[in-house]
Amino acid sequence: MAETRDRILDALGALLPEVGPAGATLEAVAARAEVSKGGLLYHFGSKEALYAGFLARLEEATAGEVERMRASADHGVETFLRVSSVTDDHFTRTFLSALVLIGTPEVDAAATVARVLAAYRSAVEECVPDPVLARLVQLVGDGLYLNAMVGSLDPAEDDQVIARVVAMTHP
């Protein structure tokens, strides 16, 4: 069942920011997903496959997020920056987990993250004509992600920054 698979991937995503890749052993992931280690290995034949599945789901989710941006009323800039600055969002948490995965030998998380960033970038470019400004928007969003990763968000100030950037994109 795909349901168990998703539960396993959710468990991995929950574990990664807490204990890092080193602590995310197959047994730990299995326990968190309430599956035995054997059961986990039935769905994902190796740790590499597990990580690959996780990153694949992130890329799928990215497509959905980008769609949500495009569909947002005025334009996607604010939607984009809001997601970047909120840590209790499912997508943000998944993305941060992927960042933690960078450097693990089993999988090339950096490449996946790069693709995610690229997808966002082209989406921002769609609604911000000036390419330099579009890149600036994206960089601010990425900066928010980095700060979220190390727990350095400053909600009050960041809200004002977002407002300022949004204003810049309005002629």
Added chain:
Amino acid sequence: MAETRDRILDALGALLPEVGPAGATLEAVAARAEVSKGGLLYHFGSKEALYAGFLARLEEATAGEVERMRASADHGVETFLRVSSVTDDHFTRTFLSALVLIGTPEVDAAATVARVLAAYRSAVEECVPDPVLARLVQLVGDGLYLNAMVGSLDPAEDDQVIARVVAMTHP
């Protein structure tokens, strides 16, 4: 000798972005530093101590970088953003290595990175009166770091973004 110590830390810094924390075994670090494992453990009694030493040196280097910013002719904003967007800088590489360390159980790299970001932030705030604009500058810099980590820098465009941001900080 402090020279050997530094060589070991350099080896760790060189290894981390290449193979990640999992690949940075004591033996691998020792080999890269052209020291035996025993020699490494003479200087750093444990892996935790090795990581701690690495992060401590990063914090020291941060102080130096911030000083360089303060001393820069016009103001530090451009100096800051330039460093963030150049991957062959020693400090940048060390910083990126520390990012890869986030999530390892031996050491709290996130806290160190947070302190580094905070140091930069207060330095930027010194030369940019408007706090919102200062935070924006810092977020752009952090975004550049994140993009550097996954190899998504776009030098041509990023140069223009830096110029734009610098212009914004000039009244």
Added chain:
DNA sequence: GATGCTGTACCGTCCAGCCGGTACAGTAGT
């Protein structure tokens, strides 16, 4: 000959992956 440092051999632990097994559907032939 003491001190600072190096190299090596070894131990204990931990973990990924394997494998033999269980349960429980279907499903088909009778």
Added chain:
DNA sequence: ACTACTGTACCGGCTGGACGGTACAGCATC
């Protein structure tokens, strides 16, 4: 309808290898 068989989902013990850390012997230089 029951029996025999097959595939899917899952379990948990085992093992081989890797890695962190220890012990100890060697070797400069002072």
